[in-house]
Amino acid sequence: MNIAFAIERIKAHIKQYITECKNEQVTQLCTHLSYGKMLRSKLLLAISGMSEEALRVCAFIEMIQSASLLHDDVIDEAMTRRGKDSINATFGNKNAIMLGDVLYSKAFYELSTLDVRLAQSVSAAVVRLSVGEIEDVSLSQSFHTHKERYIRMCADKTAALIVAAAECGAILKGLNKHIYRIYGENLGIAFQIVDDVLDITQDASTLGKPAMSDFKEGKTTLPYMYLYECLDANEQAQLLSYFGISLNAEQAMWIRLQMQKHNIITRSINEAKMYANKAREAIQNEGNDKLQAILAQMIERTF
Numbered sequence: 001m002n003i004a005f006a007i008e009r010i011k012a013h014i015k016q017y018i019t020e021c022k023n024e025q026v027t028q029l030c031t032h033l034s035y036g037k038m039l040r041s042k043l044l045l046a047i048s049g050m051s052e053e054a055l056r057v058c059a060f061i062e063m064i065q066s067a068s069l070l071h072d073d074v075i076d077e078a079m080t081r082r083g084k085d086s087i088n089a090t091f092g093n094k095n096a097i098m099l100g101d102v103l104y105s106k107a108f109y110e111l112s113t114l115d116v117r118l119a120q121s122v123s124a125a126v127v128r129l130s131v132g133e134i135e136d137v138s139l140s141q142s143f144h145t146h147k148e149r150y151i152r153m154c155a156d157k158t159a160a161l162i163v164a165a166a167e168c169g170a171i172l173k174g175l176n177k178h179i180y181r182i183y184g185e186n187l188g189i190a191f192q193i194v195d196d197v198l199d200i201t202q203d204a205s206t207l208g209k210p211a212m213s214d215f216k217e218g219k220t221t222l223p224y225m226y227l228y229e230c231l232d233a234n235e236q237a238q239l240l241s242y243f244g245i246s247l248n249a250e251q252a253m254w255i256r257l258q259m260q261k262h263n264i265i266t267r268s269i270n271e272a273k274m275y276a277n278k279a280r281e282a283i284q285n286e287g288n289d290k291l292q293a294i295l296a297q298m299i300e301r302t303f
């Protein structure tokens with residue numbers, strides 16, 4: 001079975017689980033969801049190999065990922081997701097939150113019928129996701145330069161479910177799950193740093209959401225921390241005055257020019273590469289070329 005076919009099978013499983021919820025409104029709302037790159041599924045399958053059980057676990061992880069993004073868009077008041085109006089924008093916060101709860105609970109119910117270690121891995125990840133999101137909200141109250149806290153937040157908010165996908169793959173295949181957890185943790189942190197960079201370097205049509213939305217949402221990502229440290233006092237004040245507001249073209253251009261002048265994008269990508277290398281080291285003796293390729297694609301991606 002090739003990966004494209006596997007992805008279609010996962011989507012078909014998700015559709016089936018949604019139908020089993022036996023509610024027309026839920027089914028309707030779910031037609032407005034899109035599934036993005038499905039990195040977690042590709043990673044799980046690259047470790048476990050293809051099996052019906054693996055495809056089902058992928059479906060559960062994607063449903064939980066969708067649930068977390070439904071909640072996240074409410075929290076961030078985001079109006080777009082993957083190039084479309086977000087569910088909260090079109091159907092309101094209440095529907096978005098409850099749809100997230102339906103997807104999350106259904107996925108967990110189904111997961112609980114499989115090897116208990118899979119459910120334990122995913123539930124531990126959801127605790128970390130939620131803790132990470134709380135920390136994200138807390139850090140977004142004001143501009144900051146707490147790099148270590150920021151990386152820990154990324155590890156929880158973004159890497160945790162990637163860790164669970166890697167761990168579930170290892171459990172299904174009977175491999176040493178600790179090795180794959182380390183791989184997933186570092187891949188996930190690198191993934192988030194690349195995301196932070198793309199928010200600055202890419203345009204809205206490529207991103208499927210407004211460009212430079214992180215700073216507007218009050219998120220001091222790594223590039224902004226690095227930039228702040230390189231600016232003089234006047235420039236620092238100018239940068240701070242742009243925090244949490246909708247930037248006009250001139251203000252956005254000023255930030256991008258400063259980033260260019262101080263080599264911030266390269267520095268941030270190097271930081272992502274450092275985490276990617278840690279991930280690579282963890283799996284170097286596992287003989288799995290697909291995991292090397294996933295790392296390379298993740299660093300080089302443009303959206």
Ligand code: FPP
Nearest residue numbers: 067068069071072076104129130133157158
């Ligand atoms: C996106 O971050 C958000 C996450 C990766 C995780 C969000 C997690 C929760 C809301 C907790 C979920 C809990 C349950 C029970 C499912 P972002 O805002 O930086 O990225 P974005 O630009 O894609 O929105």
Ligand code: MG
Nearest residue numbers: 072073076078
């Ligand atoms: Mg968000």
